[in-house]
Amino acid sequence: MKSRVWTIGAMMMTLSMLMGGCGKEEAKPVDIVEGVDKCDVCHMNVANDHNASEIVLQNGKVLKFDDIGCMYRWTKEHENEQVEARFVRDYLSKEWVNTDQATYVYDKTFQTPMGYGVYSFKDKAAAEAFVKEKQTGSVMSVQDLDKHAWESSMKKHGQSDGHPESGQHGTSDAQQTHN
Template structure:
């Protein structure tokens, strides 16, 4: 009987730990829809996810859609904010770790010409080839909120 109690407690702890998981869920490109604009997510470089502190995942076809959703939904409790990035499409990085390039020579799904890069060096390399302006996450939020 004591053994069964230990197993039951272990299972309960397992489910409680996973209930508030703020890890990403893979985007099913071509099938998942953007939570903000409702377009089907097909672009593997520009997708993003907002994960609440309770583990609910909102998927977006572009970082600008996620930012628009965040601006309209002030009361959401954020656990994690992730974006796909140029160097490894379909992979995620935290937005606060990314460097963002806005360049009209690198289109994004919603027309903001916004692309994330894993490192500033990678972003600067592409910027030197195609032009544009670099932003960190905080500067990007400020820039886009003015539009």
């Protein structure tokens, strides 16, 4: 009788351990809905392009950003949030890539929605080839991005925080007047 109770107990314990490991799915990025989705930092429309990025919180909420710099700005301002995963888009294919697996290229002249000048690549060789082809830019890892200054080129246009007050991406006051 004792061995039967022990066997049933051991089976229950094994079953509960197996079920505990099966519970949560891996975080995944969600589709961008152009014209609807807004950046969680600058509140501009998020284009379904290579500049889009996302954060999935542990509670399942997905935050969307129009520029990698906005994602990093949010991360810095919300250090205590429970982040499950962060995703960027491959510059060439627009495929979603976990930030930890991507390679980045930075140059202050690269055009991004909020002027942070960082592009992401799923493949380090592709990032290096891009720098070689453009003859400008620095290849960076996610650890390099964590230490990056995150200054926007939009400061040149009179905005104090790199986010235009006009509601238009990357457009200076002078350009808006002529549009």
